Amino acid sequence: STLCTRATKLLEELGRSTWLASYDEVGVSEILREIREKESEINYTLSLADDSESLPESVRIGLAMHHSSLLRNKRCLLAYVNRRATLISEMYWDTGSIIPEDKVAKLSQREIDFFFNYDKLVSNYVSDVGFDLASDIRPPKDIYVEVRSLVGDKNMETASGKLQLQKGAYYLIKRTDANSFIQKGLIEEI
Amino acid sequence: MSNVEFEDLGFIDGEDLSYSASDDENFINNDLNRDNFTNDAINADIKLLSKAWVEEQCAPELLVYKESIVERMKDHVKGMQEALNAHRVTGIDEMFVSSLYQMDLDRIRFSVVKYIRLRLQKIEKHVFYILENAKEIMKAKRMNQSELKYAKDYCNILHGHLKAKVLDHLPEKYANIKSQSDQEKIFSEPDLDVFVVCRVLRDIGSVEISNEQDAQIELRKGDEYMLRYRPIRKFIFDESIELI
Numbered sequence: 001s002t003l004c005t006r007a008t009k010l011l012e013e014l015g016r017s018t019w020l021a022s023y024d025e026v027g028v029s030e031i032l033r034e035i036r037e038k039e040s041e042i043n044y045t046l047s048l049a050d051d052s053e054s055l056p057e058s059v060r061i062g063l064a065m066h067h068s069s070l071l072r073n074k075r076c077l078l079a080y081v082n083r084r085a086t087l088i089s090e091m092y093w094d095t096g097s098i099i100p101e102d103k104v105a106k107l108s109q110r111e112i113d114f115f116f117n118y119d120k121l122v123s124n125y126v127s128d129v130g131f132d133l134a135s136d137i138r139p140p141k142d143i144y145v146e147v148r149s150l151v152g153d154k155n156m157e158t159a160s161g162k163l164q165l166q167k168g169a170y171y172l173i174k175r176t177d178a179n180s181f182i183q184k185g186l187i188e189e190i
Numbered sequence: 191m192s193n194v195e196f197e198d199l200g201f202i203d204g205e206d207l208s209y210s211a212s213d214d215e216n217f218i219n220n221d222l223n224r225d226n227f228t229n230d231a232i233n234a235d236i237k238l239l240s241k242a243w244v245e246e247q248c249a250p251e252l253l254v255y256k257e258s259i260v261e262r263m264k265d266h267v268k269g270m271q272e273a274l275n276a277h278r279v280t281g282i283d284e285m286f287v288s289s290l291y292q293m294d295l296d297r298i299r300f301s302v303v304k305y306i307r308l309r310l311q312k313i314e315k316h317v318f319y320i321l322e323n324a325k326e327i328m329k330a331k332r333m334n335q336s337e338l339k340y341a342k343d344y345c346n347i348l349h350g351h352l353k354a355k356v357l358d359h360l361p362e363k364y365a366n367i368k369s370q371s372d373q374e375k376i377f378s379e380p381d382l383d384v385f386v387v388c389r390v391l392r393d394i395g396s397v398e399i400s401n402e403q404d405a406q407i408e409l410r411k412g413d414e415y416m417l418r419y420r421p422i423r424k425f426i427f428d429e430s431i432e433l434i
Contacts, residue, residue: 032359039361074364075376077356085351089314093307110354117347121340125310128336130264133303133310144289175296 003069006031007076014083019091023084023108031073038070084111089118096183145175147187154186232266236298239263241432243305248387248433250419251380252312252320252332253426256305263302270295313337317345318377330427382420389414392430397421 010027014020042063049055055063088111091103097119099112107115126133152167158177165171165187181187242256274291277284313320313333320327320341327333333341349367357365368376394409399421407415409431425431 028355032356035364036361039363070364074356074360078352078367078376081352081355082348085348086314110351114347114351121343121347124343125336125340129260129306131299131303131306133307174292
């Protein structure tokens with residue numbers, strides 16, 4: 001049957017990819033169009049009689065079915081967008097305020113806006129509550145961590161002074177200093 | 191290494207120990223001599239924080255926000271960090287000890303962050319439900335003003351996002367997020383019927399735990415049970431039962 005198959009496909013795609021697939025602009029517009037068409041069909045059918053009660057039962061059953069498929073489409077769309085939004089906000093906690101390149105391509109413009117709004121939201125709360133929520137995500141095993149620098153000629157602020165990073169060089173620095181740089185991808189943990 | 195430097199800061203003063211609201215905190219504070227044993231005060235708070243975190247992890251919904259613990263931890267952490275930064279390290283032994291203190295600090299910070307973050311996750315998951323019941327939740331002190339603001343702002347950006355992507359493109363009759371779906375619940379709610387492991391802290395007496403068989407159990411201090419969350423919900427809130 002053709003009712004809601006497009007919507008089902010949309011949701012299946014959510015389950016298939018490791019993170020997110022590209023925002024399915026085409027699929028979403030198709031479903032939206034389907035909804036609008038159904039709605040005008042229903043309205044037209046209703047307008048054929050003065051009172052919906054007077055329509056034959058088969059027509060009323062058809063109407064009910066189309067109506068509920070319309071609602072299902074709507075619900076599927078909301079679920080799709082909502083689920084993507086949840087994954088985007090989870091990504092924020094993993095990778096920080098900058099979206100990694102390979103992920104940016106998969107998001108629609110509005111989703112990127114959502115990400116930045118979420119960033120603002122969390123930053124506001126962090127300043128309210130006084131703890132840096134983005135750091136300290138993993139249980140600290142050691143106070144120092146061995147890292148390798150991925151970039152050269154960058155200056156790094158540590159609690160005990162400035163450190164100049166050289167590309168490929170190894171350093172042993174405090175975890176608290178390293179965390180934000182690891183998140184930005186400037187150094188990596190070994 | 192002189193221990194005096196860390197205790198001397200006096201960042202636990204009389205005020206901090208006296209404003210606690212819950213029975214737990216009163217119980218522990220009464221046993222402490224307020225002028226000495228500042229380290230004991232921190233340890234007690236750490237225990238309370240762990241307890242709060244474990245309970246929050248087990249419960250399907252937002253529990254009472256232990257704001258006073260978070261605030262005290264903030265002061266502890268600030269004080270300890272300042273003491274550590276100010277302390278001149280002279281010699282390997284001192285460096286070792288100060289790195290231990292630093293690790294301890296990192297662990298405390300980690301615990302607090304996890305607790306706060308867990309609560310934010312719960313808020314985000316059930317944001318529409320929480321805002322619908324905001325009055326009741328605020329009255330029970332299960333959120334503070336900042337969390338309420340977080341919930342409202344998150345709802346705004348999420349709803350705005352859903353609107354821009356879906357709702358605004360729908361015909362007018364269906365453009366509201368809730369419209370026409372009273373058959374199904376469109377907002378996710380916390381599942382209050384999950385099973386939790388709990389310990390009874392106070393004698394409670396007979397409690398009805400199941401609708402079907404008219405089952406009642408006697409809850410006495412020290413009992414440990416695995417029960418559905420819903421029937422014991424109000425006892426969690428008044429701290430007669432704890433989750434483990």
